[in-house]
Structure formats: C-alpha cells, structure tokens
Amino acid sequence: HGRRRQQERKPTQDELQQAKQRVxxxxxxNSHVMDLKAKxxxxxxxxDATKRLLEQNTELHTVWNYRRTIFTSLDEWQSQDARQxxxxxxxxxxxxxxxxxxxxxxxxxxxxxxxxxxPRPEWQRELALVAKLLALDARNYHGxxxxxxxxxxxxxxATDKYAVDIQEFAFTxxxxxxxxxxxxxxxxxxxxxxxxxxxxxxxxxxxxxxxENDLILNAIYTDPDDQNAWLYYxxxxxxxxxxxxxxxxxxxxxxxxxxxLELEEDSKRPLIELVSAYxxxxxxxxxxxxxxxxxxxxxxxxxxxxxxxxxxxxxxxxSRTLSKQWALAA
Amino acid sequence: MTETFATxxxxxxxxxxxxxQNLDKKQDGLEYWMTEHLRVSGIYWGLVALFLxxxxxxxxxxxxxxxxLSCQNADGGFGGHTNHDSHLLYTMSSVQILAMLxxxxxxxGLRVTKYVLSLQTKSPMTTVCGDKWGEHDTRxxxxxxxxxxxxxxQDQLDVNGVVxxxxxxxxxxxxxxxxxxxxxxxxxxxxxxxxxxxxxxxDIIDRDRLSSWLAERQLPCGGLNGxxxxxxDVCYAWWVGSAxxxxxxxxxxxxxxxxxxVLSAQDEKGGIxxxxxxxxxxxxxxxxxxxxxxxxxxxxxxxxxxxxxxxSVVERLGLDKWQSNVPESWSQ
Numbered sequence: 001h002g003r004r005r006q007q008e009r010k011p012t013q014d015e016l017q018q019a020k021q022r023v024x025x026x027x028x029x030n031s032h033v034m035d036l037k038a039k040x041x042x043x044x045x046x047x048d049a050t051k052r053l054l055e056q057n058t059e060l061h062t063v064w065n066y067r068r069t070i071f072t073s074l075d076e077w078q079s080q081d082a083r084q085x086x087x088x089x090x091x092x093x094x095x096x097x098x099x100x101x102x103x104x105x106x107x108x109x110x111x112x113x114x115x116x117x118x119p120r121p122e123w124q125r126e127l128a129l130v131a132k133l134l135a136l137d138a139r140n141y142h143g144x145x146x147x148x149x150x151x152x153x154x155x156x157x158a159t160d161k162y163a164v165d166i167q168e169f170a171f172t173x174x175x176x177x178x179x180x181x182x183x184x185x186x187x188x189x190x191x192x193x194x195x196x197x198x199x200x201x202x203x204x205x206x207x208x209x210x211x212e213n214d215l216i217l218n219a220i221y222t223d224p225d226d227q228n229a230w231l232y233y234x235x236x237x238x239x240x241x242x243x244x245x246x247x248x249x250x251x252x253x254x255x256x257x258x259x260x261l262e263l264e265e266d267s268k269r270p271l272i273e274l275v276s277a278y279x280x281x282x283x284x285x286x287x288x289x290x291x292x293x294x295x296x297x298x299x300x301x302x303x304x305x306x307x308x309x310x311x312x313x314x315x316x317x318x319s320r321t322l323s324k325q326w327a328l329a330a
Numbered sequence: 331m332t333e334t335f336a337t338x339x340x341x342x343x344x345x346x347x348x349x350x351q352n353l354d355k356k357q358d359g360l361e362y363w364m365t366e367h368l369r370v371s372g373i374y375w376g377l378v379a380l381f382l383x384x385x386x387x388x389x390x391x392x393x394x395x396x397x398x399l400s401c402q403n404a405d406g407g408f409g410g411h412t413n414h415d416s417h418l419l420y421t422m423s424s425v426q427i428l429a430m431l432x433x434x435x436x437x438x439g440l441r442v443t444k445y446v447l448s449l450q451t452k453s454p455m456t457t458v459c460g461d462k463w464g465e466h467d468t469r470x471x472x473x474x475x476x477x478x479x480x481x482x483x484q485d486q487l488d489v490n491g492v493v494x495x496x497x498x499x500x501x502x503x504x505x506x507x508x509x510x511x512x513x514x515x516x517x518x519x520x521x522x523x524x525x526x527x528x529x530x531x532x533d534i535i536d537r538d539r540l541s542s543w544l545a546e547r548q549l550p551c552g553g554l555n556g557x558x559x560x561x562x563d564v565c566y567a568w569w570v571g572s573a574x575x576x577x578x579x580x581x582x583x584x585x586x587x588x589x590x591x592v593l594s595a596q597d598e599k600g601g602i603x604x605x606x607x608x609x610x611x612x613x614x615x616x617x618x619x620x621x622x623x624x625x626x627x628x629x630x631x632x633x634x635x636x637x638x639x640x641x642s643v644v645e646r647l648g649l650d651k652w653q654s655n656v657p658e659s660w661s662q
Contacts, residue, residue, distance in 0.1 A: 145511075
C-alpha cells in the first residue's frame with residue numbers, strides 16, 4: 001500500500017549486482033531457518049537465526065510460530081526467572097522492530113503471546129506503551145485492540161474491576177478532549193459506557209448520560225460535518241431509558257440542527273440528520289410530527305439529491321419509504 | 331437497473347492479464363521472495379482477476395493445482411507456501427483456487443473440515459482462531475463458514491455461536507470490527523456480513539445504519555475509504571461494494587465515479603494500484619477488478635459478493651444458496 005511509482009530507468013550493472021546479492025542473502029537465510037525448522041532444531045542458535053530473518057521480514061508468521069516453539073522447548077523456559085528474562089528481551093526486540101510495520105498482525109500477536117507467557121507481566125507498563133503509540137497514531141486499530149487486550153488482563157487481576165473501567169473511560173475522555181474527532185476514542189467509549197452505567201444508581205446514570213450528551217454536542221458544534229459525532233449521538237438515544245427521553249433528545253437534536261442550518265443552510269450532514277430525527281420521532285410517537293414538518297423532510301431529501309449527488313440512491317429510497325409511511329405524495 | 335458508464339479511461343484488460351502472467355517471472359526482485367509466505371493468496375488474487383476478465387486460462391491450471399496441493403500440511407490445513415504453517419487465510423485461498431479450477435475433488439474435504447473445526451474454541455465464548463496460536467477475528471468466522479460450505483460440512487460448526495461472536499463485533503455505527511470491541515472497518519464489515527449471509531442471520535444487521543455508513547465511504551474523488559477520515563483505496567471497491575451488494579444497497583454509491591477512480595489507479599504497463607500514481611500489485615488488481623465487476627462494469631464476468639469468486643463457479647458448486655437467506659423485506 002501507498003508506494004509511489006517512480007520513473008523507471010535501466011538499472012546499472014552495479015545496482016543489478018547489489019539487488020542480486022540482497023536477494024541471495026535473504027533467500028539463503030530463509031532456507032537456513034526453514035531447514036532448521038524442518039529438522040525441529042530448538043536451540044539458542046536457531047533462535048538467533050529466526051531473529052535475524054524476522055528483522056528482515058516481520059510478516060513470516062511461520063517463523064514467528066517456530067520462534068515461539070523454540071522458546072518453549074529450551075531448558076530455560078522451565079525456570080521462572082530465566083523465562084522472565086528471555087521474554088523481557090523479546091518485548092524489547094519487538095519494540096525495536098514494530099516501527100517497521102506498525103500494522104503487522106503477526107507482531108502484535110507475538111507480543112500478546114509474550115505477555116501472556118511472562119511470569120511477571122507488567123500490564124501498566126504495556127498500557128503506557130500503547131498510550132505512546134496512540135499519541136503518534138490515534139486511529140491505529142491494532143494499538144486500540146492491543147490496549148483492550150491489556151485492559152482485559154488488568155481487569156482480570158484487579159480486585160476492583162470497575163476502577164479499571166473508570167480509568168479506561170478517563171483515558172478516552174483525555175483523547176477526546178485532545179481531539180474530539182478521534183473516532184477510535186469515541187468507539188472505545190461506546191464499549192465502556194454501558195459497563196459504567198450498570199455500576200451506577202439511577203441518579204448516577206442520568207448524570208453520566210447528561211455528561212455524555214454535553215460531550216457529544218460539543219463535538220458536533222466543533223465540526224457539524226463529522227459523521228461519527230452524529231452516529232454517537234444517535235446511539236446515546238438508543239441507550240436512553242425511555243421513549244420519552246428519546247423524544248426529548250430528538251427535539252433537542254432538531255433544535256440544534258436548526259441553529260446549525262441558520263449558519264449554513266446547505267449543510268449536508270445537519271440536513272440528513274434533520275430528516276432522520278423527524279422520521280425517528282414519528283416512529284416513536286405517531287402523530288407528533290406536523291404535516292408541514294413531514295413535507296419539509298421530503299423537500300429536504302430532494303435538496304440533498306443536489307447537495308450530495310453521490311448518495312442520490314439513499315435519498316430517493318428514503319423519500320419513497322417515508323412517503324409511504326406518512327401517506328404523502330412523494 | 332443497468333448503469334451506463336461514463337468513464338474517462340478504459341479498462342486495460344490485456345495489460346492486466348500480462349501483469350498477472352509476469353508475476354511469477356519477477357524472481358530477480360526481493361519483493362518476490364519477501365512475499366513468498368502468501369504465495370497461495372497471491373495466486374488466488376491473480377486467478378480471480380483473470381476469471382473476471384474472461385481469461386481464465388491465462389495461467390496454467392495443472393501447475394497451480396499441483397502447487398496448491400503441495401501447500402497442504404499434515405494437520406489438513408494449508409500454508410501460504412510449501413512447508414509453511416497452516417492458517418485459515420491460506421486454507422481459504424487454496425480451497426477457492428481449487429474450486430475455481432474445478433479441482434476440489436483432489437482434496438479430502440473431511441480432512442480440511444477437521445482442520446477448520448480444530449480452530450473453533452468454545453469457552454468462554456465461541457470463536458474461530460486463524461491458526462492454533464489463538465488469534466480470533468471476524469475474518470476467521472467468515473472463512474470457517476465459507477470453507478465448510480465448499481464441502482457441505484457447515485453444520486459441524488457451532489453456527490449459532492459464531493453468529494453471536496459476529497453480533498458481539500457489531501458497533502454503534504452499524505458496522506463491524508475485527509472482534510467484539512473492535513472498531514468498525516469496511517473489510518471487517520464485509521467478512522461479518524458475508525458470514526451472516528452464510529449463517530442465514532442477516533436479520534441481526536441494522537441494515538439502514540450500516541448501509542448509510544458504507545455509503546459514506548465514497549469520497550469526492552469517487553474512491554472509497556475503509557472508515558471515516560481515512561484515505562481512499564481501490565481495495566475498498568470490493569470490501570464496501572460487496573457488503574452493499576449483499577445489503578441490496580449498491581445504488582447508495584455512485585458506480586461510475588467509483589469505476590473512474592479504479593480505472594485511474596491502473597498502471598498503463600499493467601496492474602492496478604491502491605490509488606493513482608502508486609505501484610501496482612496483484613492484491614489491488616484483484617479487488618479493483620472485482621469492485622468493477624460488482625458495479626457491472628462492461629466486459630467482466632459477474633462476481634459473487636459473498637465468496638469473491640465468479641458467480642458461474644459459485645453456481646456450479648451450488649453455493650449460491652446463501653441468496654435465499656436475504657430477508658424478503660430487503661428486496662422491496
């Protein structure tokens with residue numbers, strides 16, 4: 001992915017020689033390691049050979065498998081202290097090479113194996129490590145998946161599991177305050193919030209939902225075009241306790257959209273959200289949407305066909321569906 | 331509804347065929363050796379492109395079959411190359427290749443079934459791992475169902491458990507992640523939707539929410555991205571397009587704009603890249619062409635959106651029965 005094509009010129013003899021040497025060296029090392037594997041050689045030397053090969057190509061999952069098998073076959077593996085030392089070294093090795101390919105499934109898997117095999121894993125240190133990585137690339141889902149893995153381990157070992165959730169929730173708040181368009185943080189939050197709510201009493205739940213509402217409204221106002229913010233808002237509606245609460249929030253949503261449209265009347269996202277808000281309102285409380293508002297929705301969908309032509313298919317489908325539901329002429 | 335394509339460029343079919351045929355000849359380059367571990371998948375990608383381009387015999391079938399069979403291991407699974415460890419990814423590619431080349435009978439379906447079933451874990455919840463080392467992912471849930479469907483052994487899997495696993499990976503935006511807790515990503519959406527199609531549980535999908543999310547993948551350039559804020563990439567023409575196709579919402583994106591984008595990512599010497607100006611590779615050639623086939627670009631064979639194989643092959647094997655799992659209300 002993402003490699004630019006370059007102007008091709010004929011390579012020099014020198015370049016051809018060098019390229020051939022690179023290929024020969026890699027192939028030789030590869031054959032050597034695969035040969036050791038075929039012979040089930042589990043020694044420090046074969047361990048070293050796998051390291052040299054993996055440094056050159058982190059995607060050789062068969063070699064990662066072999067490396068793990070060597071580790072567990074060594075005598076030292078049986079000693080807690082020796083194992084701790086070996087795996088601490090392994091974690092350092094992984095940290096050195098992860099930058100070569102931050103999106104490598106195999107390397108992240110190997111790291112998880114190493115942590116899971118450590119007699120004394122330092123989960124808090126791993127958490128800090130992932131936080132650093134996410135600071136560099138906030139949307140790296142390998143990082144977030146790994147973070148969730150680490151948090152699960154922390155929770156497992158914790159006496160107060162709820163406290164771990166709270167800590168993680170606070171981490172997402174930090175991420176969002178830093179950049180409210182961090183979709184990965186919002187996503188993680190959507191997984192934590194339901195857990196947090198179950199631990200609170202009725203008042204606590206209302207408070208949490210209100211805080212959440214304020215937070216997402218801030219994101220929407222910051223960038224009304226951010227599709228994710230609206231999706232999160234709709235999800236908050238889903239987790240409300242009653243239809244009355246949902247209707248109230250939908251009315252708030254509509255009022256907010258009208259404010260936004262006053263600033264920019266052809267704003268795509270607020271317009272589509274206006275229609276879906278009315279549609280949902282009518283679905284929850286039949287008769288609560290006025291005829292004029294229904295007509296406005298159909299007119300809005302027509303306008304959207306012009307404003308956002310790529311998604312014409314969606315708007316015409318919605319028009320047809322709503323017209324039928326509301327028994328109006330399309 | 332036939333789409334008339336007003337595209338600026340043409341599909342350089344002959345060039346792409348040549349590109350694929352030449353892949354195995356580039357043995358002077360380090361790239362060839364650095365990708366040896368996924369050779370089987372490379373062949374699958376090349377073959378799909380050739381079949382869809384209506385040039386299925388541009389590669390030697392017997393040679394490929396014999397090579398693929400050499401990748402099967404004692405555990406019944408297939409590795410990415412001879413003597414490489416088994417993994418579901420390469421087992422899937424292998425089985426798909428044999429299916430396309432009409433050589434499924436050359437492999438013992440029960441052996442392969444046994445391998446797939448060995449990767450299913452039941453506690454604390456049902457998951458399917460990619461290999462014995464334990465990584466689980468909605469990709470593997472789909473692959474397990476797909477591989478077993480080739481051998482009609484799907485009911486030996488805990489299908490309900492797998493469905494619950496996929497349901498657990500569903501998110502607030504209607505999309506699916508790599509595993510329960512994972513962020514929505516178009517490739518995982520495809521594997522999850524395809525898995526649910528095979529399992530007959532498309533009903534658990536929030537169709538409107540997911541269709542909207544998928545439609546929003548189309549950027550002003552006509553190309554598609556994999557999730558919000560990310561760059562367009564030709565391969566999403568497949569991951570997004572196939573999911574929309576199964577959801578019966580293909581018309582929620584602009585086909586000709588997408589086609590234009592894919593065509594603009596062609597290398598005039600052959601092959602398709604992730605985006606215009608980048609180096610072409612067989613993976614993007616496959617999914618670019620498959621994406622074009624989905625939107626019925628002229629001159630291409632029809633492609634099955636669940637299996638990413640020619641529809642004719644899927645029908646020959648009786649595997650198009652997933653279509654009867656599509657909720658009736660979706661066709662209205």
